[in-house]
Amino acid sequence: xQPVNIGIIGLGNVGSxxxxxxxxNASQIAxxxxxxxxxxxxCSRHVASAKLPAGxxxxxxxxxxxxxxxxxxxxxxxxxxxxxxxxxxxxxxSAACGKSVVTANKELMxxxxxxxxxxxxxxxxxxxxxASVAGGIPIHTVLxxxxxxxxxxxxxxxLNGTCNFILTEIEQRGADFGHVxxxxxxxxxxxxxxxxxxxxxxxxxKLAILSxxxxxxxxxxxxIYTEGIRRxxxxxxxxxxxxxxxxxxxxxxxxxxxxxxxxxRPSLLPRSTILASVRxxxxxxxxxxxxxxxxxxxxxxxGPLPTGVAVVSDLMRVAREIRxxxxxxxxxxxxxxxxxxxxxxIALNHSAYYLRFRVKDRPGIIASLAAALSAEKISLDAxxxxxxxxxxxxxxxxxxxxTTEQSIQDALQRMAGMDFLVEPPLALPMEGSx
Ligand SMILES: NC(=O)c1ccc[n+]([C@@H]2O[C@H](COP(=O)([O-])OP(=O)(O)OC[C@H]3O[C@@H](n4cnc5c(N)ncnc54)[C@H](OP(=O)(O)O)[C@@H]3O)[C@@H](O)[C@H]2O)c1
Numbered sequence: 001x002q003p004v005n006i007g008i009i010g011l012g013n014v015g016s017x018x019x020x021x022x023x024x025n026a027s028q029i030a031x032x033x034x035x036x037x038x039x040x041x042x043c044s045r046h047v048a049s050a051k052l053p054a055g056x057x058x059x060x061x062x063x064x065x066x067x068x069x070x071x072x073x074x075x076x077x078x079x080x081x082x083x084x085x086x087x088x089x090x091x092x093x094s095a096a097c098g099k100s101v102v103t104a105n106k107e108l109m110x111x112x113x114x115x116x117x118x119x120x121x122x123x124x125x126x127x128x129x130x131a132s133v134a135g136g137i138p139i140h141t142v143l144x145x146x147x148x149x150x151x152x153x154x155x156x157x158x159l160n161g162t163c164n165f166i167l168t169e170i171e172q173r174g175a176d177f178g179h180v181x182x183x184x185x186x187x188x189x190x191x192x193x194x195x196x197x198x199x200x201x202x203x204x205x206k207l208a209i210l211s212x213x214x215x216x217x218x219x220x221x222x223x224i225y226t227e228g229i230r231r232x233x234x235x236x237x238x239x240x241x242x243x244x245x246x247x248x249x250x251x252x253x254x255x256x257x258x259x260x261x262x263x264x265r266p267s268l269l270p271r272s273t274i275l276a277s278v279r280x281x282x283x284x285x286x287x288x289x290x291x292x293x294x295x296x297x298x299x300x301x302x303g304p305l306p307t308g309v310a311v312v313s314d315l316m317r318v319a320r321e322i323r324x325x326x327x328x329x330x331x332x333x334x335x336x337x338x339x340x341x342x343x344x345x346i347a348l349n350h351s352a353y354y355l356r357f358r359v360k361d362r363p364g365i366i367a368s369l370a371a372a373l374s375a376e377k378i379s380l381d382a383x384x385x386x387x388x389x390x391x392x393x394x395x396x397x398x399x400x401x402x403t404t405e406q407s408i409q410d411a412l413q414r415m416a417g418m419d420f421l422v423e424p425p426l427a428l429p430m431e432g433s434x
Contacts, residue, residue, distance in 0.1 A: 003038035004319035007060075007068035009090055010080030011044040014104045014131060016051070017308025018078065022315075023055040029316060037312075037319055041068045044081075069093045076318050078311060079103040084111060091116055095123040100322065102314040104131035104307060110205035114218045114338045117331060126321060126329040128314035133206040134159055134283040136299040136306025138313070143213040143287070144334040150289030152214040156434065157251040159206040161281035161301040162190045162197040163229050167247060167266075168279045174234040189281065199228035200264045203251050207264055210285065211253040213334040215260050217341035225346035227265040231426050236356060239384050239397040240268055243354070243430075246276045250431060261344045268354050268430040275434060286434065347406035352381065352430040355398045355408075358422040361391040365420055366398075372414035373400060376407040393422050399430065 006022070008015055022029070022039055030036040041060035044050055048061075062068065069077055069090060077094040079087050079101055087108050094101045095116075103109065109116070109129050120127045130140045134157070143152070158164050162184060169180040181198065184190035196202045204224045212219050229249055240247050245268040254261045269276040274296050278284040283301030288294050300306035321329060331337075359365055370380060378400045385396035400408075408427050415425060 001035035003036040004076065004322055005038050005040040005074050006076050006078060006315055007041040007043070007071060007074040008039060008078045008080065009043045009065045009068055010078075010082070011042060011047065011050045011052070012080070013304045014307045014311060015042075015044070015078070015080040017304025017306075018080065018311040018315075019056070020053050020305065021308045021312045023053045025312075026055070029312065033316055033319060033323075035319075035323060037315060040074050041071055043068045065090050066093065069097055069099065074099065075322055076100050076102060076315055078315065079105060080311065082107065084108045088112060088116070091127065092119060095119050095125050098123060098125060100126040100128070100318045102128045102311055102318060104129070104135070104311060106132040106202070106205045106209060109332075110208040110221050113209065113212070113333065117333060120329075124327060126318050127332050128318050129209070129332050130314045131307045131310035133209050134285060134297075134299070135302045135310055137283055137285065137297045137301070138310065139210065139285045139297050140213060140332070142295070142297060143210065144330055144332070147287065147289055147292055147295065148334055150292045152287060152289050153255045154288040154433070155210060155214045155253045155285065156275060156431075157203075157207060157210060157283070157285045158248055158275060158278045159210075159251045159283055159285075159301065160197055160200075160203040160249055161283055162194070163200075163203065163249040164278060164283070165189055165281045166198065167229060167232060167249065170232060170234055171237045171246060174237075176233060177230060198230055200226040200249065203249060204264045207251040207253060207262060210251075211260065211262060212338055214253060214287070215255065216333070216335035216339055217260065218338040219262065219341045223262060223341060223343040225263040225265065229266050232266050235386075235395045236426070238386060239356065240354070241271075242384055243268065243382070243399065244271050245269060245430065246271050247428065248275065248278065250275070252431075256344070256348070258348060259342060259344050261346070261348060263346055263349065266428055268428055269434065270432070273434040347404065347409065349405040349429060350402055352402045352432060353400050353408050354428045354430055355400065356395060356426040356428075357398070358393055358395050359420045360422060361394045362420060368418055368420075369398060369415060372411050373398070375414060376403075376411040378403045378407055378411055402432070405429075
């Protein structure tokens with residue numbers, strides 16, 4: 001059988017992982033498809049010094065991506081360079097040449113995916129992006145096809161492996177955030193500039209993509225309320241454990257009577273829930289449908305080979321479509337067209353909250369804080385205080401019964417001038433609906 005020809009642009013973590021699989025696993029792939037996938041070209045700016053697996057001797061090697069896109073024999077282009085500039089040019093140029101694209105690019109697809117899909121429809125090509133979120137978990141396939149007959153009401157994800165690794169290390173070893181981050185950077189798990197991970201921006205791009213698939217709306221990252229994990233300390237895990245909870249960076253998309261509420265923020269999860277058991281650099285997604293109820297997906301969120309599997313599986317799917325001449329592609333967003341999203345303010349969030357204070361100890365503190373909460377009609381649930389040696393920096397916790405984020409923010413505003421506070425209180429939602 002004639003092969004379907006692939007051009008790979010970007011030979012870094014993901015590109016090299018995909019190439020390893022395409023070469024090492026070529027016979028399995030051909031057996032599954034009924035025809036081979038052939039890597040006809042590879043591209044990176046430093047291609048001359050790139051380490052390539054055996055079996056690519058005959059492939060075109062170029063530093064110019066246009067040579068790949070314009071190559072007359074190439075049927076599918078894999079954009080694996082990242083970023084939103086050249087990557088977008090590659091996808092648009094491929095569409096203009098009538099070539100389908102496989103991409104791992106969450107940033108680009110979260111920002112411009114809907115426009116690119118419009119262009120793809122016009123050009124009658126496909127865009128496949130399984131690797132863009134939770135690399136090793138086929139969550140796009142699940143939302144696009146596996147459970148597309150359901151009406152999704154809630155999606156929760158742990159979508160940033162670096163944050164989950166850091167939080168788990170704080171939890172297990174009692175080490176503080178800065179220490180664990182420095183170790184993760186030294187070991188190569190975290191970037192030198194960790195902001196995209198620890199401030200929640202990477203996770204929010206991924207939630208923008210998954211919630212577009214799940215709910216069919218045009219969601220961009222800036223629509224999503226986002227808080228990172230920098231303020232989480234070992235004492236928070238001690239208190240969370242006393243409450244039989246843990247803390248994770250939770251990506252949440254919930255259908256409410258007012259619309260879709262989206263957030264990425266550290267949250268308390270009951271330890272009995274399956275999401276709470278996700279540890280280390282693993283990712284997970286938990287989806288609730290109106291008809292099919294709860295389903296859960298777990299695996300590696302990144303890494304050359306897990307992400308490479310997603311890229312290669314997308315290449316196989318698109319190759320099948322090309323070979324069978326299928327003119328009707330399944331939208332990468334699971335909906336033929338995405339509707340407009342009207343962002344809901346996080347002030348509408350309704351849940352119980354964990355409030356952690358650090359104070360200079362003196363009589364009357366609890367009474368002052370309770371008065372601020374009571375003024376916003378917030379009911380106290382529990383007050384927790386572990387013995388601490390330093391009365392000038394005493395951490396303790398108040399949990400409150402379900403209320404709105406607006407009420408919590410108003411209460412925190414009332415507390416702002418209280419001179420016994422060593423730092424502003426930390427307020428985390430306690431997820432009770434899992
Ligand atoms: N790493 C993961 O585990 C992971 C997981 C899921 C998704 N992703 C996504 O996958 C994409 C790639 O990530 P990565 O980790 O593989 O990145 P990476 O290791 O930095 O690799 C990027 C590759 O692109 C090449 N490149 C950059 N600009 C280029 C250009 N203008 N023309 C040709 N080649 C160019 C680079 O090589 P030269 O410098 O030689 O050009 C390099 O080979 C990103 O969108 C990322 O978000 C990554």
